[in-house]
Amino acid sequence: MNLYVCIKQVPDTETKIKVNGDGSGIDTAGIKWIMSSYDEFGVEEALRLKEKTPGATVTVVSAGPDRVIETLRTALAMGADNAIHVELPETADSAMTAKAIAGTLKKEAKVDLVFFGKEALDVAASQVPQLVAAHLGIPAVTVVCGIEYAGSNLKCKREIEGGSFEMVEVAAPVVIAGSKGLNEPRYATLPNIMKAKKKEVKAVKLADIGVSASDQKIKMKNLQLPPPKQAGKKIDGDAGVQAQQLAQALHNEAKVI
Amino acid sequence: MAKVLVFIEQREGKAKKASYELVAASAAAGNETHAVIIGDSVSGLANESAQFGANQVHLVQDAALKLYTAESYSRALLAAIKTVNPEIVLAAHTPMAKEFMPFVSVMADAALATDCTSLTFNGGKLALKRPVYSGKASAEVEFTGAGMQMATIRPNSIGLPKPDTSKTADPGSISVDLSGLKTKILEVVKGNSARPDVTEAAIVVSGGRSLKNAENFKILEDLADTVGAAVGASRAAVDAGYRPHRDQVGQTGKVVSPSCYIACGISGAIQHLAGMRSSKVIVAINSDPQAPIFQIADYGIVGDLFQVVPALTTEFKKIKE
Ligand SMILES: Cc1cc2nc3c(=O)[nH]c(=O)nc-3n(C[C@@H](O)[C@H](O)[C@H](O)COP(=O)(O)OP(=O)(O)OC[C@H]3O[C@@H](n4cnc5c(N)ncnc54)[C@H](O)[C@@H]3O)c2cc1C
Numbered sequence: 068m069n070l071y072v073c074i075k076q077v078p079d080t081e082t083k084i085k086v087n088g089d090g091s092g093i094d095t096a097g098i099k100w101i102m103s104s105y106d107e108f109g110v111e112e113a114l115r116l117k118e119k120t121p122g123a124t125v126t127v128v129s130a131g132p133d134r135v136i137e138t139l140r141t142a143l144a145m146g147a148d149n150a151i152h153v154e155l156p157e158t159a160d161s162a163m164t165a166k167a168i169a170g171t172l173k174k175e176a177k178v179d180l181v182f183f184g185k186e187a188l189d190v191a192a193s194q195v196p197q198l199v200a201a202h203l204g205i206p207a208v209t210v211v212c213g214i215e216y217a218g219s220n221l222k223c224k225r226e227i228e229g230g231s232f233e234m235v236e237v238a239a240p241v242v243i244a245g246s247k248g249l250n251e252p253r254y255a256t257l258p259n260i261m262k263a264k265k266k267e268v269k270a271v272k273l274a275d276i277g278v279s280a281s282d283q284k285i286k287m288k289n290l291q292l293p294p295p296k297q298a299g300k301k302i303d304g305d306a307g308v309q310a311q312q313l314a315q316a317l318h319n320e321a322k323v324i
Numbered sequence: 325m326a327k328v329l330v331f332i333e334q335r336e337g338k339a340k341k342a343s344y345e346l347v348a349a350s351a352a353a354g355n356e357t358h359a360v361i362i363g364d365s366v367s368g369l370a371n372e373s374a375q376f377g378a379n380q381v382h383l384v385q386d387a388a389l390k391l392y393t394a395e396s397y398s399r400a401l402l403a404a405i406k407t408v409n410p411e412i413v414l415a416a417h418t419p420m421a422k423e424f425m426p427f428v429s430v431m432a433d434a435a436l437a438t439d440c441t442s443l444t445f446n447g448g449k450l451a452l453k454r455p456v457y458s459g460k461a462s463a464e465v466e467f468t469g470a471g472m473q474m475a476t477i478r479p480n481s482i483g484l485p486k487p488d489t490s491k492t493a494d495p496g497s498i499s500v501d502l503s504g505l506k507t508k509i510l511e512v513v514k515g516n517s518a519r520p521d522v523t524e525a526a527i528v529v530s531g532g533r534s535l536k537n538a539e540n541f542k543i544l545e546d547l548a549d550t551v552g553a554a555v556g557a558s559r560a561a562v563d564a565g566y567r568p569h570r571d572q573v574g575q576t577g578k579v580v581s582p583s584c585y586i587a588c589g590i591s592g593a594i595q596h597l598a599g600m601r602s603s604k605v606i607v608a609i610n611s612d613p614q615a616p617i618f619q620i621a622d623y624g625i626v627g628d629l630f631q632v633v634p635a636l637t638t639e640f641k642k643i644k645e
């Protein structure tokens with residue numbers, strides 16, 4: 068069984084964001100990069116499946132500048148067998164990213180399951196998994212918080228609104244976008260981190276898979292930090308007075324109640 | 325002016341208010357506004373779209389569309405796109421549209437911008453804004469090509485006007501080939517909440533670790549119920565088992581954008597802000613005047629939530645009477 072996991076490198080969420088000079092992105096100097104947290108569920112799920120399936124392999128794929136190799140090594144240290152780095156410019160949108168990943172997967176001998184995170188922590192477009200599935204001509208189930216495997220059949224528990232779940236039955240090959248609850252991702256151990264440093268990371272160039280800048284469909288511009296919020300109104304007094312004034316303000320001034 | 329197609333999302337014959345926000349916004353901008361309802365026996369919903377301003381309502385109905393799957397609904401919306409031939413396609417950013425709209429964008433070779441919080445019609449072009457980096461920044465979205473533009477908009481971003489209940493629709497029917505589907509819904513396991521979902525509610529009342537136990541959340545539920553609000557929670561409250569994970573607001577929970585967010589005993593950690601920063605009016609009730617939540621609050625009360633919240637419930641009841 069050939070298992071793939073797509074992982075994205077994102078700024079650590081504790082990082083302070085600074086907008087770059089022309090507002091087209093962020094100033095990446097001094098940023099600590101991590102694996103987008105939902106992608107860890109994908110890596111873990113693939114590893115658990117491999118441990119139960121003789122002969123299965125796990126390949127992790129990340130698209131982006133050279134620095135994403137670091138994150139691929141994190142996944143190798145968790146236990147992935149192979150890693151592919153798709154050389155993609157930083158400003159690629161979901162459409163171009165997905166085309167590059169799909170193009171890479173199409174060159175692989177056989178793809179059974181492709182795991183993703185339900186959304187990337189930085190942009191959170193929730194697009195790449197479904198776009199990749201569409202390009203590969205296979206279904207996708209997203210926001211998956213539990214899977215039962217029976218041969219090549221999968222029963223996925225997908226979270227929707229109101230605390231409800233859809234139980235979705237689907238057969239491999241399929242794209243799965245994982246969410247919290249799917250599993251508890253493992254930590255890499257130090258010996259494995261050392262071993263992962265020596266593993267080979269295969270590079271894929273966009274030209275090899277027929278992807279170019281013209282595959283970009285949207286651009287983000289005028290990135291802005293939220294305007295400093297005006298100091299809010301402090302409401303003093305005892306609890307009764309505070310509650311009364313707040314209720315009146317929400318009703319008459321903000322008009323939201 | 326543009327030709328706009330809005331996907332009207334329904335489950336069990338009940339449409340999402342967030343879909344009508346988009347119909348109304350498109351109609352108000354003077355666009356030729358089409359609404360498409362996908363499902364099984366959903367014609368009963370057609371009038372509502374007209375009442376929020378749709379010029380034309382389309383139905384894609386099939387027994388196989390009773391329960392949503394990304395595969396079947398993307399084919400159905402594509403069929404509607406082929407019939408209407410719109411320049412712009414809009415849907416609310418919900419668990420359903422979030423999943424299937426990317427499929428449609430590939431099938432229709434169109435550009436898609438997701439999770440936008442502001443939308444304006446600029447002639448035939450959409451002007452959109454969306455938060456990035458967990459709401460720490462926002463960006464404008466520009467479509468690079470000339471093709472069809474698709475976007476999903478976060479619920480409550482625009483607001484809902486009063487419908488014109490005198491209007492009725494004369495819906496058209498669109499058929500779709502649903503043979504050879506590979507995904508099947510075995511069951512929909514219903515959540516048992518009587519309250520609205522945190523991602524859809526116009527008002528959200530949230531509590532944190534300081535509630536101390538699950539039972540104490542009753543005071544927040546009482547407050548929420550006076551105004552039809554949803555009840556949310558911080559991760560600390562969820563991790564402590566006071567609330568289910570589905571109610572968690574924040575970076576590893578739900579992103580909400582209500583018109584009013586009331587944070588009770590929540591410190592305002594950056595990961596919590598990631599989930600509620602785009603709320604229009606933020607209220608903080610916290611005993612610590614230094615709590616970071618006050619930095620983004622429009623109204624702040626330094627006080628004990630166990631006293632303030634019940635008093636607020638009484639005041640809200642008075643207003644509602
Ligand atoms: C500095 C900077 C500038 C940017 N400028 C632009 C811009 O001008 N225009 C624009 O549209 N976007 C821009 N982006 C964002 C763009 O690169 C998005 O990351 C891209 O659109 C992917 O979408 P997403 O992150 O929302 O992924 P989602 O669709 O939310 O991701 C879901 C899942 O897909 C997988 N995935 C996503 N991306 C990758 C990847 N690269 N490699 C492997 N797996 C992946 C992961 O499993 C992830 O959990 C910029 C980003 C940065 C950091």
Ligand SMILES: Cc1cc2nc3c(=O)[nH]c(=O)nc-3n(C[C@H](O)[C@H](O)[C@H](O)COP(=O)(O)OP(=O)(O)OC[C@H]3O[C@@H](n4cnc5c(N)ncnc54)[C@H](O)[C@@H]3O)c2cc1C
Nearest residue numbers: 532533534558559560574575576589590591595611612629
């Ligand atoms: C990777 C990562 C992801 C995370 N994701 C999320 C997420 O999605 N959502 C989230 O919320 N957090 C998330 N967190 C956790 C976050 O950092 C905070 O720990 C959490 O939000 C704190 O919850 P809290 O405000 O309830 O608790 P605390 O920070 O302990 O704050 C309790 C507050 O209650 C006040 N208080 C106490 N008693 C009273 C009283 N009687 N009346 C009024 N006020 C009182 C205190 O002054 C204090 O400000 C994440 C953290 C990490 C590292």
